[in-house]
Amino acid sequence: MIDWFHPSILFIFGACLIPFLRGRVQQVYLLLIPALAIAAVFFMSQGSFWTYSFLGNPLIFGKVDKLSVVFAWVFTIMSFIGMVYALHVKDSGQHVAAFLYVGGSLGVTFAGDYFTLFIFWELMAFASAYLIFARREKKAIESAYRYILVHIFGGVCLLGGIILHYANTKSLAFGPLPQDGSLSFYLILTGFILNAGVPPLHAWLTDSYPEATITGSVFMCSFTTKTAVYVLVRAFPGTELLVYMGTVMALYGVVYAVLENDCRRLLAYHIVSQVGYMVAGVGIGTDLSLNGSVSHAFAHILYKSLLFMGAGAVIQMTGKRKLTELGGLYKTMPITLVLYMIGGFAISAFPLFSGFVTKSMVVSGAAHDHRPLIALLLTMASAGTFLHTGLKLPYYMFFAKDSGIRAKEPPTNMLVAMGLAAFMCIAIGVLPEQLYRLLPFPVHFEPYTGDHVTSALGILMFTGLGFFMLLKKLDPEPTVSVDTDWVYRKGSRIFMWFANKPLAGGDGYISNIYNTWFTKYTLKISYFLARVFDVRIIDGLVNGVAAFFIKSAKVIRVSESGLVRNYAFTMLLGTVLIITYYLFAY
Amino acid sequence: MIKAIVDFFGNPEHKKTRNMMGYIALVVVFASDFFVHRAHAIYIWDKIPGWGAFYGFVSCVLIIIVSKFLGHHGIMKEEDYYDD
Numbered sequence: 289m290i291d292w293f294h295p296s297i298l299f300i301f302g303a304c305l306i307p308f309l310r311g312r313v314q315q316v317y318l319l320l321i322p323a324l325a326i327a328a329v330f331f332m333s334q335g336s337f338w339t340y341s342f343l344g345n346p347l348i349f350g351k352v353d354k355l356s357v358v359f360a361w362v363f364t365i366m367s368f369i370g371m372v373y374a375l376h377v378k379d380s381g382q383h384v385a386a387f388l389y390v391g392g393s394l395g396v397t398f399a400g401d402y403f404t405l406f407i408f409w410e411l412m413a414f415a416s417a418y419l420i421f422a423r424r425e426k427k428a429i430e431s432a433y434r435y436i437l438v439h440i441f442g443g444v445c446l447l448g449g450i451i452l453h454y455a456n457t458k459s460l461a462f463g464p465l466p467q468d469g470s471l472s473f474y475l476i477l478t479g480f481i482l483n484a485g486v487p488p489l490h491a492w493l494t495d496s497y498p499e500a501t502i503t504g505s506v507f508m509c510s511f512t513t514k515t516a517v518y519v520l521v522r523a524f525p526g527t528e529l530l531v532y533m534g535t536v537m538a539l540y541g542v543v544y545a546v547l548e549n550d551c552r553r554l555l556a557y558h559i560v561s562q563v564g565y566m567v568a569g570v571g572i573g574t575d576l577s578l579n580g581s582v583s584h585a586f587a588h589i590l591y592k593s594l595l596f597m598g599a600g601a602v603i604q605m606t607g608k609r610k611l612t613e614l615g616g617l618y619k620t621m622p623i624t625l626v627l628y629m630i631g632g633f634a635i636s637a638f639p640l641f642s643g644f645v646t647k648s649m650v651v652s653g654a655a656h657d658h659r660p661l662i663a664l665l666l667t668m669a670s671a672g673t674f675l676h677t678g679l680k681l682p683y684y685m686f687f688a689k690d691s692g693i694r695a696k697e698p699p700t701n702m703l704v705a706m707g708l709a710a711f712m713c714i715a716i717g718v719l720p721e722q723l724y725r726l727l728p729f730p731v732h733f734e735p736y737t738g739d740h741v742t743s744a745l746g747i748l749m750f751t752g753l754g755f756f757m758l759l760k761k762l763d764p765e766p767t768v769s770v771d772t773d774w775v776y777r778k779g780s781r782i783f784m785w786f787a788n789k790p791l792a793g794g795d796g797y798i799s800n801i802y803n804t805w806f807t808k809y810t811l812k813i814s815y816f817l818a819r820v821f822d823v824r825i826i827d828g829l830v831n832g833v834a835a836f837f838i839k840s841a842k843v844i845r846v847s848e849s850g851l852v853r854n855y856a857f858t859m860l861l862g863t864v865l866i867i868t869y870y871l872f873a874y
Numbered sequence: 875m876i877k878a879i880v881d882f883f884g885n886p887e888h889k890k891t892r893n894m895m896g897y898i899a900l901v902v903v904f905a906s907d908f909f910v911h912r913a914h915a916i917y918i919w920d921k922i923p924g925w926g927a928f929y930g931f932v933s934c935v936l937i938i939i940v941s942k943f944l945g946h947h948g949i950m951k952e953e954d955y956y957d958d
Contacts, residue, residue, distance in 0.1 A: 546942060547942070616884075622876050738911055739913075741910075749903045749904075761942060767950040767951060
């Protein structure tokens with residue numbers, strides 16, 4: 289009996305088999321693995337498992353507590369729903385990428401040390417990038433390159449922070465970081481909030497999610513930002529900066545959603561907005577607000593994927609993605625519309641839908657922590673959420689002017705997946721206790737009080753009134769919105785111009801000076817050295833020595849007569865001379 | 875059944891009925907806020923009946939106007955803005 293089994297193993301090693309399976313067998317396999325992962329989470333006991341020593345540091349693959357288990361629940365459930373939605377896709381590469389992506393998320397969720405976390409963190413980034421590349425269109429490929437570059441930047445920040453943290457503390461254990469304002473603190477925070485999509489580091493999200501494949505974007509909207517929320521809850525609870533960042537985020541997404549014309553990009557801006565609640569909840573840092581962040585992440589994954597599935601179904605069946613080109617689809621896609629609207633009600637926090645029982649926890653957390661302005665601004669953002677996701681998008685997609693498109697309902701598997709997500713959205717809203725029991729902190733929270741229900745309905749219904757009164761102003765316009773990705777999309781051109789004109793020009797100028805002044809004289813000197821010094825002196829010396837020996841040899845040859853008596857006479861003469869020298873010298 | 879419900883919301887024939895239902899819902903929601911027990915109120919505005927309705931409406935109008943203003947003053951660009 290094994291006491292713990294890592295669900296990432298199922299996904300990461302399971303992914304290897306996918307390319308070898310075909311047709312019905314592959315489809316069964318794609319659903320079997322997530323189902324086994326759900327079972328693994330169900331039978332999981334808490335504790336530390338799979339600890340290995342690496343260079344003297346413990347690597348912990350299985351740190352299991354209530355916080356990691358609740359995220360593992362929603363990640364595995366979502367992987368099942370996402371796979372049902374993607375069953376009709378023939379491109380095995382996408383399934384492999386999705387499996388690796390989910391495996392990465394679960395690996396981060398159970399990581400007990402920063403090193404393990406980083407490895408799975410990078411696996412997520414690269415696996416998810418494939419889901420954008422897989423659309424194989426020019427815009428998607430460009431966007432995927434931007435996506436991967438931004439995530440590499442985030443990964444480098446994170447790794448730098450981890451190394452500094454290790455140098456300071458000699459520990460890699462993944463837990464709350466000391467609020468010391470050190471460089472490692474801010475580097476790790478930057479790595480995390482980049483993945484959470486906190487402005488100004490959020491533009492990768494709204495840039496790439498609408499460019500991913502239809503089924504890929506369903507996975508993407510579920511895992512990256514929510515894994516980031518998980519690590520923020522773990523490492524940065526009570527970080528004051530996050531309260532303000534989260535609140536700004538919640539409103540930032542809403543403002544851009546007003547202007548957006550691409551349906552999936554509009555939804556992506558609402559991811560930014562919704563994750564804002566979770567980030568603010570982490571920043572507030574009380575048990576109630578942290579529970580709020582976790583439960584909102586749980587609910588968000590299900591309703592946001594439902595919304596992406598609905599918009600994806602429309603794009604798949606119509607081939608259009610802009611609100612200005614859609615409309616009147618209610619006649620032929622009623623089931624898609626109803627399922628989408630369940631997601632719309634859930635994100636808007638209508639009573640009896642999931643958002644109501646989770647979002648209110650964050651707002652109450654802010655109110656109980658004596659932050660009236662934060663509570664008011666977050667409530668304002670929730671009015672904006674209903675305005676766009678619950679009203680504007682479905683209105684211009686399914687109603688409004690008739691675009692003349694008569695698209696059919698999407699394939700059954702897509703509808704089933706949407707039905708599963710819709711069921712979860714309602715189940716959580718009706719029976720919140722089931723979700724609350726999974727939350728990491730023991731706090732009692734009762735969402736269904738009379739005044740909470742009536743004031744929530746008041747906010748939503750009168751937002752609706754405002755929508756229909758200002759309908760003319762809201763007509764989508766065929767534009768793109770400039771966001772912080774301008775810096776590397778247009779700003780990079782300024783950089784390239786700078787590199788081409790002043791830098792490259794200056795470089796050429798300096799090269800000219802160098803050629804004129806240095807190269808010329810260097811050549812002259814080397815010419816002198818070659819012609820004069822080398823030929824005359826070096827070669828001359830060698831030649832001179834040789835010539836000397838040739839001349840000497842000619843002289844000496846005269847004495848070489850070959851007669852023994854001449855030699856004997858010379859030797860005798862020499863001996864007499866030496867003896868005479870010694871006799872007279874001493 | 876789903877088709878009938880959806881058709882009710884989409885078909886222009888039912889516009890009058892829809893509007894009527896909408897107004898009734900607004901009145902009911904607004905009125906009901908006067909009859910609930912406010913044990914959980916933390917701030918002064920939580921104690922005002924109809925606050926949610928007022929704040930929701932103001933938020934909606936503010937979000938639309940401010941966003942569109944910002945959009946038309948720099949954020950929104952032509953669709954080929956990023957193309958070469």
